[in-house]
Amino acid sequence: MSRILFKDYFGLAICIFMSTLLLFPDVPIWCFSLGILFWLWRLFCHFFDFTIPSRKITGFLSFLALAVILLDFRTLMGKEPAASFIIILSGLKALEFSDDTEKDFLVLLGFFLISSKFLFSYDLMYLILSLPIYAILTMNLFPHEWIKGSRTAALKYLGKVVLLAVPMAAAMFIMLPRITKTLLEIPTNSRYGSSGFSDTVSPGSISRLSQNNEVVMRVELFNNRFNLSDMYFSGLALEKSSQMNWTYLRNEDGIILSDSPSEVDYHVVLEPHYKNQAFSLKGTDRMSAEGLRIYHDFNYNFRFDTYLEKKAFIQASLAGARPKVSDVVISRNLTEPDFSSLPPEQQTQLQDLVKKIKSSGTSPELVSKTILNYFSSNRFSYTLNPGDQPQLSLYDFLFKYKKGYCEHYASAMAQLLRMSKIPARVIVGYHGGEFNPLGNFWTVRQKDAHAWVEFINSQNRWVSVDPVTVVAPQRIELGFNMYNSIVNDMLTEEEIKNKLNGTDTFSRLSMWFDSVNYRWSTFLLEYDFDKQKDILKRFNLSLGNALILVLVLLFAISVLINLFQRRGIKKNFSQLCFEEINRWATKFDLQKKETEGPATWQLRIASALPDKSKAFLPDLEKAFSLWINLAYKQTLSPSDSKRSLTEIRKIMKRG
């Protein structure tokens, strides 16, 4: 009994275990460990021939798990609690598995497990990992008399299923209406991703990301070719300052829903993240995404109305020139920094610096130029490892350390601009990324996080300026990745050249995979409601008609399958009945001989049964007659067959 799972259903067991492993990142660690614990328990029973726990125990454990999940999440809706529950449930099912008839339930659980991962991830990686699992699960669904233990027969049927399923799935993908809302719109404390910025940026908060390799988004640009130095994706505009710390000022001025772009200049496939920022290229005027609402304010800072639970496919267009800035915004960005709390000598030193800056001219353009000059001529240096110093003061940075990461320079420059009475702010976002020549898109990662400055120029428009361009021009020209490897790994010129050309086979391979993956997810995401309508129009179908067609097709297929299976089901039941009786007979070493008929077998059992079990004979006779009727009499309906099976099961349990 305790060996049946890993002996007879090894493939199935491995499959379900693998799908459990795939769900690891999505569930709390305690749920995962509990699930694994049940598997280990089962393994222990297998090797030491230990009795597997009864259904009462496992049933109790599953209720307990349900209660704890409810306590932990306070809901059962949503991806995480569901995934946690399924993991624990499948562990328990594997633990109590003792009977061939439970196989179907285990297979169903396996489908749930693997689908719950797959439905939320458009990643090709999961698709590839799930395919063999789906295949084995499907093969386990085939009735025994179809395959009779032959692997080639199973593969043949699997081929048939795939042949049927692929066009069906394609038809449903094309025809069934998109659900523009997320299915389960319940906010959960998610582990969806770590991209996006918090409302406050202080020295160290961006440089901390420089080791984070997580992909934030992939961007494909059309129409105009961009240089790496133009690739600034702004996330948040920080307008409230105190020394080197900048904070996002929550204001609802002129927040409006963005229009859909009439002509798409670039699109972004944004990975899920736990903030609502939509990163946009400088000069973006419109952004839209299927199923999501994107808002922007006067200044064209884009954001979603909700957390991003799934990948988003964003289409955006660029405007020719940025709009003029309103007076409200100007006044908001003119708050001069207050240094009254500083020691007097520091105050004077700072004021001297501002005077010096203003001496060469007071127009915003000139002031910004002077500040950049100041950075470049006073031995300011760029470092990738500035250390965490959230309390670093402006004075210390300008006169003492003179080195830092982008956020130091951006904060300092914006402060200097404000001290010179020029409205300025710090923008955090991403700069650059890795260009994938095979897929013609940019991959932007967390380590590409960047901060820069925007000020209002003499024409009352926002202009951005990046102080890093003067401190470490290579950082902007080559991008973070390349700059990092030049500085850290001390590459020779040859190696740099190789790296720029991307001749490394491994990196090429990974680029290739990334590009295939990207195409796949854009293919899935791009096919939205409008595209669907277009395709249907081409076939002269209205959406309603298409839906009816699909439903009729589904109904027809299910009827066909039902007809096709009727014979199979009956046979299957008689076989199950036989196995039930045979399992019982094994206890007395009286299992059916292969060349023996049922009646002969029954007689043999009746004569060889030990005396103390003789009382069971009338019951046994009933079981036999039920089985023989099912196998050899006129075809019974599936429900009658099932009734016979349960009856036999009841009888055999008594024996």
Next chain:
Amino acid sequence: MKSIFQNVVKSASEVILDKGEETLLALTCILSEGHLLIEDVPGVGKTTLVQALAKLLDFKFSRIQFTNDLLPSDIIGNSIYDPEKKEFKFFEGPLFSHLVLADELNRANPRTQSALLQAMEEFEVSQDKHTYALPKPFILIATQNPKQQVGTFSLPESQLDRFLMAFELNYANKDSELKIFQGSDARLALKNLKTLISKTEIIMHQDGARKVFISPLIAEYIYELLNFTRKNQSYPPLSTRSGLSLSKAAKSYAYIQDRDHVIPEDVQKVFVSVMGHRLGLSEGVKVGKKMAEEILNGTKVPV
């Protein structure tokens, strides 16, 4: 078992001892409207068994002793000119009975043997452009001597195939044989037998046997049994007709057992007698019987 058939077997056993199983098989054959071949040495009770059955079932019985100079017209009948009516009149031969015992069939020459073919297959005979239907039911029970006996013509394959079943009678066991030696004359006992089933009842039972259900599993079992000989070079391959005969016989056997469906045991019970002569062919039933048992032991019963 249906009580009526139980009675038949019981009554027959008063006349011919220790042959219950064979009587049952003969009944099965009759219910399937099939013909029976009994192979054995003379003097083991072949004729007595057939006579007893004829008496019990109220069948018009005739016996044809086959010899090597027997002609077809001797068994079918003759057309003789009737001078008064100025036409030929057909006089029915011994074949026009319900139960015909063709004794020592393999002593007859092939020409006469072949004359039986039409009667066995189509239940009618032809004489000079006319076709005459045989009475219903018509069952031919032939006996043949084992091949080794002198002066025998072995039956052609096509004719062997016309027999639904064939079996040996064998000597009775010691107890029964002792009883036979002590007991009264079998001929007397035969005379005292009472008819138990009427002809119309037999036809009704034949209809009933035809309606017995064969499930897909049983059909598969029959197929597997035939397939065993087809895969295996050491057996003559069994034909589809033989499979059909097997299922017919199994149905009748199940009917006698008072069941409306066939179970694997029915197939097993009739298999050796249905297939014995088809497997043994000219080698005789004894060899075929051994082969049939090997096939049964080598084929799994599908569940």
